[in-house]
Amino acid sequence: MSEPLDPGPFFHGTKADLQIGDLLTAGFRSNYRPEVVMNHIYFTALRDGAGLAAEIAAGDGEPRVYVVEPTGSFEDDPNVTDKKFPGNPTRSYRSVHPIRIVGEVHDWTRLTPEALQQWRDRLATIAQERGEIIN
Known part of the structure; x- marks a missing residue:
């Protein structure tokens, strides 16, 4: 049996209001390229990385960072x-x-409005230059 890629804990950032026990699944639009429906569900072992994802996620809800656990195998995200x-x-x-919601964290680093705009600008530039999301 192989060792896990990372022992975690793992986090997922979103603007969705979720409950402990909810399952997140693939098949939704990308936060970075809304015309792309994603074949995978994404997560990170870095709380503030999930916070960044929550801040730039599509939607009008409050950015949230959830503690998650994978329910099956996973791989490195080839996009990064x-x-x-x-x-x-x-x-x-x-x-x-799917990944399962097991908790929520509130002590992640929030971006300033200026930093958030810089990230959005950077992502727009990357999308124009590279174009492809590895899905």
Whole structure:
């Protein structure tokens, strides 16, 4: 049996209001390219990374960071790892299997409005330059 990629804990950022026990699944639109329906569910072992994802997520809800557990196997997220950057410095992962909400954290670092706009601008530039999401 192989060792897990990362022992966690794991986090997922979103603007959805979820409950403990809820399952998050693939098949929803990308937060970065809304015309793309994602084949995977994404999560990270970095609380503030999930916070960033929550801040830039689509929707009008309050950004939230949930503690999650994978229900099946998972892999490094190729959008931010070896195919685009060496290693996995963001400790970002994806799975075709659902992830379960096991808690919520409130002590993640919020972005200033200026920093949030810089991230949105950067993501827009990346989408124009690279175009593809590895799905």
